Every structure is written in structure tokens, then in C-alpha cells.
Amino acid sequence: MIKKAxxxxxxxxxxxxxxxxxxxxxxxxxxxxxxxxxxxxEVCFNTSLTGYxxxxxxxxxxxxxxxxxxxxIGNVGTNHEDHESDKIWTRGVIFNSEITNPSNYxxxxxxxxxxxxxxxxxxxxxDTRNLTNFIRDKGAPKGTICYSNKGKFSxxxxxxxxxxxxxxxxxxxxxVVSTRKNYIWKGLKTWKKGTGFEKNKKKSLHVVAxxxxxxxxxxxxxxxxxxxxxxVPCKTSAEKIMSLKPNGIFLSNGPGDPAATGKYAINIIxxxxxxxxxxxxxxxxxxxLALALGGKTKKMKLGHRGANHPxxxxxxxxxxxxxxxxxxxxxxETLPKNIEVTHKSLFDGxxxxxxxxxxxxxxxxxxxxxxxxxxxSVYLFQEFIHNIKRNAKKKRH
Numbered sequence: 317m318i319k320k321a322x323x324x325x326x327x328x329x330x331x332x333x334x335x336x337x338x339x340x341x342x343x344x345x346x347x348x349x350x351x352x353x354x355x356x357x358e359v360c361f362n363t364s365l366t367g368y369x370x371x372x373x374x375x376x377x378x379x380x381x382x383x384x385x386x387x388x389i390g391n392v393g394t395n396h397e398d399h400e401s402d403k404i405w406t407r408g409v410i411f412n413s414e415i416t417n418p419s420n421y422x423x424x425x426x427x428x429x430x431x432x433x434x435x436x437x438x439x440x441x442x443d444t445r446n447l448t449n450f451i452r453d454k455g456a457p458k459g460t461i462c463y464s465n466k467g468k469f470s471x472x473x474x475x476x477x478x479x480x481x482x483x484x485x486x487x488x489x490x491x492v493v494s495t496r497k498n499y500i501w502k503g504l505k506t507w508k509k510g511t512g513f514e515k516n517k518k519k520s521l522h523v524v525a526x527x528x529x530x531x532x533x534x535x536x537x538x539x540x541x542x543x544x545x546x547x548v549p550c551k552t553s554a555e556k557i558m559s560l561k562p563n564g565i566f567l568s569n570g571p572g573d574p575a576a577t578g579k580y581a582i583n584i585i586x587x588x589x590x591x592x593x594x595x596x597x598x599x600x601x602x603x604x605l606a607l608a609l610g611g612k613t614k615k616m617k618l619g620h621r622g623a624n625h626p627x628x629x630x631x632x633x634x635x636x637x638x639x640x641x642x643x644x645x646x647x648x649e650t651l652p653k654n655i656e657v658t659h660k661s662l663f664d665g666x667x668x669x670x671x672x673x674x675x676x677x678x679x680x681x682x683x684x685x686x687x688x689x690x691x692x693s694v695y696l697f698q699e700f701i702h703n704i705k706r707n708a709k710k711k712r713h
Contacts, residue, residue, distance in 0.1 A: 331347075331467070332345040332346065332347070332467055333347055333348035333463060333464060333465055333466075333467050334346045334347050334348030334349070334438070334439035334440070334441075334442070334461070334462065334463045335439070335461075335462050335469050335474070336359070336381070336410065336439060336442065336447075336459055336460070336461050336462075337459060337460050337462070337469075337471060337474040337475055337478060338359065338450075338457045338458070338459045338478065339457050339458040339459065339475070339478045339479050340454075340457065341471070341475050342450065343471060344410075344439075344442050344443065344446070344447055345442070346410075346439040346440055346441040346442035347414070347439065347440050347441045348437070348438070348439060348462075348463030348464065348465070349411075349415065349428050349431060349438040349439065349440050349463070350409070350428060350431025350432055350436050350437055350438035350463065351431060351432050351434075351435045351436055351437050351438075351463065352437075352463045352464065352465060353435070353437050353462070353463060354437070354460060354461070354462045354474070354477070355381070355407040355408050355437050355460070355461055355462075356407065356458065356459070356460045356461075356477055356478055356481045357379050357380045357381045357407035357408065357458070357459065357461075357481075358379060358380050358381065358456050358457070358458060358459070358483060358484050358643070359380070359381045359383060359410075359447070359451065359456060359457055359458070359459040360380050360381070360382060360383065360451065360456045360618075360619060360621055360643065361382070361383040361384070361385055361444075361447070361448045361451055361621065362382055362383070362384055362385065362621040362622055362641075363385045363386070363621065363622035363623075363624065364384075364386065364621075364622050364623040364624075364639075364688055364689070365386050365623070365624075366623070366688050367398075367623065367687065367688020367689065368384065368389050368390070368427075369394050369395070369398040369399070369427075369430075370398050370399075370400050370531075370533075370687045370688045371641075371688065372404060372406050372409060372436065373398070373399045373400040373401050373404050373406075374400045374401070374406075374531055374569075374641060375400070375401045375403075375405050375493040375529035375530070375531070375569075375570060375571060376529055376531075376569050376570055376571045376599060376600070376641050376642070377405060377406040377407075377571065377641070378405035378406070378407075378489045378492060378493050378529065378571035378572070379405075379407060379484055379487065379489055379571055379572065380406060380407055380484075380571070381406075381407050381408040381409070381410065381459055381461050382406060382408070382409050382410065382621075383410040383444055383447050383448060383451070384409070384410065384411055384412070384444065385444060385445075385448050387411070387412035387413045387444070388413055388416075389409075389411045389412075389413070389415065389427070390411065390415035390416065390418070390426070390427035390428070391415075391416050391418060391419060391420075392418055392419065392420035392422070392423060393418025393419075393420055393422075393423025393424070393425060393426055393427060393430075394418075394423065394424065394425045394426075394427055394430040395420075395422040395423055395424055395425075396424055397422070397507055397512065397513065398687075399532065400531040400532050400533060400687065401493075401529075401531070401532065403493075404434040404435075404436055405489075405492075405493055405529075405571070406436060407436075407437070407461070408436065408437045408438060408439075408461035409431065409436060409437075409438040409439075410438065410439050410440075410442055410444060410447065410461070411438065411439070411440045411442070411444070412440070412441075412442065412443075412444040412445075413440065413441075414440050414441060415427050415428055415440060437461050437462070437463050438461075438463065439461060439463065451618065452618060455617040455618060456617070456618060456619060456643065458478050458479070458481055458483055459478055460474045460475075460477050460478045460481075462474060484571075484572060484573060484615070484643060485573055485615050486573055486575070486576050487572050487573050487576055488572050488573065488576035488577045488579070489529070489570070489571040489572030489577075490528035490529055490550045490570040490571065490572055490577040490581075490600065491550060491551065491577070492571075492572075493528075493529040493570065493571060494527045494528060494529065494549050494550040494551075494570075495527045495547055495548070495549055496549060497549065498546060498547065498548050498549070498552075498560075499546075499547050500544065500545065500546050500547075501525075501535040501538070501539065501544075501545040501546075501547060502515075503515050503516040503517075503519070503539050503544075504516070504535075504536055504539060505536055505539045505540045506533065506536040506537060506539075506540055507536075513536075515539075516539035516540070516542060516543075518542040519542060519543065519544035520542050520543075521541075521542060521543045521544070521563045521564070521701065521704055521705075522543070522544045522545075522546070522560070522561065522562050522563050522564075523538055523543045523544070523545050523546075523562060523563065523564050523565070523566050523704075524545075524546050524547075524548060524557050524560050524562035524564075524565055524566070525538075525545055525546070525547045525548070525565075525566040525568055526548055526550055526552065526557070526565070526566065526567050526568060526581075526584075526601070527547050527548065527549060527550055527568055527570075528550050528567070528568045528569065528570030528577060528581075528600045528601060528604070529568060529569055529570030529571050529600065530547060530568035530569065530570070531568075531569060531683075531685060531687065533685040533686070533687035534566075534568065534569070534598065534685045535547070536685075537684075537685050537694065537697050538566075538697070540697075541697055541698070541701045543701070545566075546560055546562070548560075550570075550577070550580075550581065551580050551581075551584075552584070553584060553587075554584050554585075554587030554588045554591070555587075557584075557588065558588075558591060562593065563593070563594075563704045563707070563708060564593055564594040564595070564596065564700060564703070564704040564707075565588050565593055565594070565595045565596075566595075566596050566597070566598075566601070566700075567585070567595065567596070567597035567598070567600075567601025567602070567604060567605055567679065568597075568598060568599075568600070568601050569598050569599035569600050569601060569641075569683065570599065570600035570601070571600070572600070573613075573615070573644060574600055574603035574604050574607060574613045574644055575607065575612075575613055577600065577604060578604050578607040578608070581604045581607075581608070582604065582607050582608045585604060585605060585608035586608050589608065589609075589672075589675065589677060592675060592707075593676075593707065594676040594677070594700060594703035594704045594707050595676070595677040595678075595679075596678060596679065596696070596697075596699075596700040596703075597678075597679030597680075598679065598680060598682075598683060598684065598685075599641065599642055599680075599681060599682070599683060600642075601679060602646070602669070602670070602679035602680055602681050603642075603644055603645075603646055603681075605670070605677070605679045606646040606651065606655075606667075606670060606679070609651070609652065609654075609655055609670075609672065610650070610651070610652045610655075611646055611647065611650045611651045611652070611655070612646075612647045612650040613644050613645060613646055613647060614644065614645060614647055615643060615644050616642075616643055616644060616645050616666075619641075619642055619643035619644075620640040620641070620642055620661070620663070620666075620681075620682075621640060621641050621642075622639070622640060623638075623639045623640075623688055623689035623690065624637060624690075625637070625638045625639070625640045625661065625663060625682065626638075626661075626662040626663065627659050627660070627661055627662065627668045627669075627682060627693075628659065628660050628661075628662055629658070629659055629669075630657065630658055630659060630660060631658050635662065636659075636690075636692040636693050637690045637692050638668075638682035638683070638684075638689065638690065638692065638693055639682060639683040639686055639687075639688060639689025639690065640681070640682045640683060641683065642681060645666045645667060645681070646666075646667045646670070646681070648667055651670070654672060654673050654674065655670050655671070655672060655673070656670065656671050656672075656673055657669070657670055658670060658671050658678065658680075659680060659681075659682075661681075666681075667681065668680060668681045668682055669681065676703035676706070676707055678699070678700075680693070680696060684696045684697065685697075
């Protein structure tokens with residue numbers, strides 16, 4: 317939870333109004349921006365060159381403080397179209413350079429004001445390279461970010477707050493960010509220059525999306541492929557999902573530890589697999605699917621966060637450049653024999669995709685909806701739609 321900052325007798329400097337304190341008492345100082353307050357989370361880094369608004373508004377960053385390695389964040393402002401969620405769950409943001417005035421025809425609000433509006437604490441002027449190197453060498457640490465206009469901070473208090481926080485391991489955040497009730501996506505397609513968001517008027521297929529922290533651009537891609545999408549809370553039973561008469565099931569991205577979310581999600585997904593419907597999972601949805609199929613997951617030292625991650629497609633023998641955001645991974649050695657690994661990371665060899673050998677069930681670790689990032693992997697939506705149509709044809713015969 318974000319708390320209002322309180323004054324402390326331990327003064328750092330009048331010129332430093334922002335501070336980041338890590339669990340090992342390492343301190344980074346800078347200039348506070350955005351919302352004035354205190355927040356604790358896991359400190360990670362993202363290497364993307366563009367798309368900071370989409371990144372910050374991605375629910376998968378719940379419980380995290382994002383350190384941007386690209387120095388010029390904020391130079392295109394913020395707009396009305398690039399929100400990936402109606403509520404921002406990111407705990408805090410860290411930038412290297414001061415935010416310049418926005419220069420983009422789509423901009424409606426300076427990033428600093430947007431951060432204030434969404435109650436996100438930020439720091440600029442911080443040595444992001446030093447922080448990134450620390451995370452690379454030591455792993456993603458717990459940290460507390462603080463912005464106080466008076467420049468007074470209690471290092472001991474902030475350190476204690478950091479240490480007391482449980483961290484992301486064993487933490488179910490999907491339940492926190494998930495929708496509270498069913499809703500039907502309004503049918504907007506992906507944004508295009510000149511026309512903006514067009515509405516999908518053809519709804520020949522029905523996809524039920526289980527919301528573990530779903531991004532809006534995923535829903536837009538389903539609209540591109542003429543789907544009606546019903547979004548349901550993460551704890552919705554298989555029986556209730558089947559009562560909606562879906563043609564396919566989608567397992568969304570989301571934050572937190574998949575094993576913690578799996579305590580209720582695994583049985584739901586197991587029941588859905590028995591219905592022989594096409595299933596497609598992304599990110600957390602991929603991890604939970606692996607758990608439901610008998611595999612295990614573990615926390616990564618660094619995680620993958622950026623828009624330039626090379627992934628080898630083992631089925632088609634080609635390389636995709638992908639957008640990623642995850643801190644947990646599926647353990648290859650735990651997967652049963654009826655699961656085929658379809659994709660792997662060319663950075664560290666970790667699993668990036670799986671499929672069930674005898675059913676139209678598959679998932680990927682990365683983000684094919686490409687907001688932000690390259691569009692190399694949009695074909696995965698097409699494969700899911702193909703599975704749905706083929707499955708429907710089988711049922712007719």
C-alpha cells in the first residue's frame with residue numbers, strides 16, 4: 317500500500333527530494349517526481365526504448381518498482397489511448413534524466429502530472445546504470461521509494477519497512493488486480509494512426525478470458541480477429557465459465573507468484589482442460605497452465621523485462637524478437653512427457669512456450685500483443701483462432 321510520507325529528523329539533503337533504500341541498506345538519491353509519498357516493492361529494471369506508459373500501466377507490475385534503463389523517459393508525454401489498465405498498480409518508477417516537456421501529437425499530459433494523478437511515486441536524476449548493475453549482479457531486491465519535498469528521510473525506518481515486506485515470492489497478486497465481476501470487452505481493435513480505435517462489428521467467436529491482470533491490448537487483438545470477449549474474475553469456477561458457452565479459453569498475464577495464484581487456479585484450469593476446448597495462455601497464464609499440467613515454477617534471479625528479447629521458435633526454427641515482463645519461470649525438468657516445449661529464450665535458455673501434445677492447449681511466457689514492442693508474435697493469436705475454428709468443425713461432425 318502507498319502511504320503518505322512523514323517527516324523525519326534524519327536529513328539527507330535539501331537538493332535530494334527522492335530516495336530509494338534497498339533491503340541491504342544501499343541508498344540511491346535523486347529528485348522526487350510524481351506523487352509525494354512512500355511505497356515498497358521489488359525493484360526491477362526494464363530495457364525498453366519506448367512504451368513507458370504501457371509499461372507503467374501494465375497490471376503485471378503490481379508490487380514492483382521499475383527502473384528504466386533508457387534515460388529519456390517522458391519525452392512523448394502521456395495520452396488517452398495507451399493505458400493497459402484502468403487502474404495503475406505499479407509501486408514506483410525510476411528515471412535517469414529529468415523529464416523534458418513532451419513533444420508528440422498524441423500527448424495530452426506531462427508524465428509528471430500523469431504520475432501524480434495516478435498516485436505513482438517516482439525519482440529522476442538517479443544513477444540507473446549503477447542500480448541496474450546491482451540488480452544484475454545481486455538479483456532483484458526489495459526496496460522502498462520515497463518522495464518528500466522537504467528532503468528529510470529516515471534511512472533506518474525505510475530500511476525496516478523494506479525488510480518487513482514479504483516480497484513477491486508466495487504472494488498472490490492476481491486476486492488483487494483481477495476484475496470483480498464479469499464484463500464484455502467493448503470490442504475496440506488495436507490502435508491505428510489516422511483512425512485510432514475502430515470497433516469490431518463481427519463477433520463470430522466467443523472467447524472467455526480469465527483475468528489475472530489482463531492488458532487491454534490483448535483484448536484489442538481478439539477484436540481484430542472478430543471475437544466477442546467475456547472477461548471473468550480469476551476465481552471463476554470452470555462450471556460458471558462453461559455456462560457462458562465459450563469457443564475458447566484465454567489465460568491472461570498478471571503479477572505475483574504463479575504457485576500462490578495456482579492454489580485456486582490450478583483446479584479451475586484442470587477442469588477446463590477436460591472440456592477439450594482450445595486454451596491459450598500468456599505470461600502468468602502460461603505459468604499457471606504449466607502448473608495445472610503437472611509442472612513447477614520458480615523465481616528467477618533477474619526476470620525478463622524489455623522489448624528486445626530473442627526467442628527461438630523450436631517448431632518453425634526461427635527467431636522472434638519479443639516483449640517480456642516476468643520474474644518467475646517454468647522449470648523444464650518438472651514437465652510431464654505429454655508437454656512439448658515450443659519456444660526458448662536465447663538469453664538464458666529458459667522456457668518461453670509449451671503445448672499439450674494431444675489437445676489444442678498452448679501458452680507462451682512473453683507478450684505477443686506487442687504493447688509496447690515488436691509484432692513478431694501476433695501469429696499466436698491466429699493459431700488460437702485456428703484451433704477454435706478447427707475444434708468447432710470437429711464438433712459439427
